[in-house]
Amino acid sequence: MKGSGRRKLEQRTFMDQVRECMSNGYLLSSKKIGSGAFSKVYLAYATHERMKHNPKLSSDLRGKHHTMVAIKIVSLTEAPVEFSQKFLPREISSLNATYKHVNVVQLYETFRNSQRSYLVLELAARGDLLEHINTVSNHRCCPGLEEEEARRLFWQLVSAVAHCHKVGIVHRDLKCENILLDDQGFLKLTDFGFANCTGPKNSLLSTFCGSVAYTAPEILMSKKYKGEQADLWSLGIILHAMVSGKLPFKERQPHRMLHLMRRGPIFQRGLSPECRDLIRGLLQLRPCARLDLQQVAAHRWMLSGGHALFCVLHETPGQQTSSQHPVSEDKPKLEPDLLYPKQQRAWHPQQDAPKGTTSEPALWKPAPDEEEALLERCSGAPWQAAH
Numbered sequence: 001m002k003g004s005g006r007r008k009l010e011q012r013t014f015m016d017q018v019r020e021c022m023s024n025g026y027l028l029s030s031k032k033i034g035s036g037a038f039s040k041v042y043l044a045y046a047t048h049e050r051m052k053h054n055p056k057l058s059s060d061l062r063g064k065h066h067t068m069v070a071i072k073i074v075s076l077t078e079a080p081v082e083f084s085q086k087f088l089p090r091e092i093s094s095l096n097a098t099y100k101h102v103n104v105v106q107l108y109e110t111f112r113n114s115q116r117s118y119l120v121l122e123l124a125a126r127g128d129l130l131e132h133i134n135t136v137s138n139h140r141c142c143p144g145l146e147e148e149e150a151r152r153l154f155w156q157l158v159s160a161v162a163h164c165h166k167v168g169i170v171h172r173d174l175k176c177e178n179i180l181l182d183d184q185g186f187l188k189l190t191d192f193g194f195a196n197c198t199g200p201k202n203s204l205l206s207t208f209c210g211s212v213a214y215t216a217p218e219i220l221m222s223k224k225y226k227g228e229q230a231d232l233w234s235l236g237i238i239l240h241a242m243v244s245g246k247l248p249f250k251e252r253q254p255h256r257m258l259h260l261m262r263r264g265p266i267f268q269r270g271l272s273p274e275c276r277d278l279i280r281g282l283l284q285l286r287p288c289a290r291l292d293l294q295q296v297a298a299h300r301w302m303l304s305g306g307h308a309l310f311c312v313l314h315e316t317p318g319q320q321t322s323s324q325h326p327v328s329e330d331k332p333k334l335e336p337d338l339l340y341p342k343q344q345r346a347w348h349p350q351q352d353a354p355k356g357t358t359s360e361p362a363l364w365k366p367a368p369d370e371e372e373a374l375l376e377r378c379s380g381a382p383w384q385a386a387h
């Protein structure tokens with residue numbers, strides 16, 4: 001199809017989407033904030049009518065003092081059947097199972113027709129962790145985040161993963177790109193497309209999924225594995241990326257990757273011994289030798305800097321915890337991330353979106369030519385491979 005024909009088709013599709021969102025109570029803006037293999041994510045606004053009828057939406061947005069959401073639109077005509085019948089339902093059920101935790105993106109509702117599936121999600125407006133690490137690294141002229149900031153973010157991540165495991169969900173694709181930040185600096189775990197239920201205790205998984213650079217050695221070696229232990233490995237990779245601005249093992253070929261893993265991570269000068277110890281504890285080749293989440297939470301690096309121990313690891317289902325989102329009067333114990341330099345602020349609901357309008361504030365993303373990527377994205381494993 002010629003360029004102008006394609007543009008017209010895209011415009012028509014977009015207008016259909018606007019209508020479909022409108023009839024479900026959302027004003028879809030043309031601000032595209034992301035895209036995936038078969039999806040596009042747009043900024044949208046919940047109508048007051050919709051908020052009245054959806055308690056998840058109203059309780060959450062009331063606490064946030066705005067009506068913005070992210071709507072992920074999956075094209076069912078483009079996506080392979082297996083994706084729409086298997087992986088998408090899995091993503092939705094994982095998000096429903098993990099509702100509601102301050103550090104996991106909330107799914108407010110879904111709707112669909114024969115062409116498209118819509119996921120109405122909590123908005124995380126500050127981009128992903130990878131972009132954040134790169135921006136801060138450029139700002140500091142030194143790769144990686146300060147350990148103090150890394151600790152604050154890592155706490156939130158550990159809290160999110162602990163919550164997922166507790167409700168029986170293993171993520172299996174933990175990586176910096178799947179960790180978003182909201183406008184208050186809260187970390188939000190997302191992209192549960194590869195997530196799986198943990199099943200009976202000690203049951204093993206056998207599918208390769210995730211991105212090579214974050215994938216545990218037992219998965220690269222095609223062994224049966226425990227999803228929780230594979231997530232722990234990925235946590236070690238993410239922590240290394242946070243504090244050093246680099247992935248510890250960067251190779252596209254699994255066998256070369258294994259060679260690097262056996263050698264172990266190389267740390268940059270200046271990194272504290274406690275942080276090295278925690279990363280090493282997570283990046284153990286033998287899955288059962290890896291620190292578990294309780295040990296991570298009790299590690300001296302995690303506890304240094306006056307950080308309070310979250311009770312999330314001991315939480316019982318349905319219980320409100322300190323780590324839950326600030327709905328109504330519940331103040332979060334987590335401090336918003338104050339390290340964002342003001343000039344790098346994304347946009348703020350009240351300041352940037354005039355009342356009663358659907359104006360589209362510019363979502364902050366570092367300009368690609370402004371920075372040399374310190375982390376190269378390692379291409380994801382083909383989704384087809386996951387079970």
Ligand SMILES: Nc1ncnc2c1ncn2[C@@H]1O[C@H](COP(=O)(O)OP(=O)(O)OP(=O)(O)O)[C@@H](O)[C@H]1O
Pocket residue numbers: 033034035036037038039041070072105121122123124125127128177180190191193
């Ligand atoms: N809740 C959200 N708030 C803000 N941005 C979001 C949100 N959800 C997704 N995005 C943006 O949209 C992009 C694609 O979303 P997502 O990762 O869910 O799609 P995907 O189809 O799973 O992607 P992939 O095919 O890469 O796995 C994300 O990288 C992120 O930039």
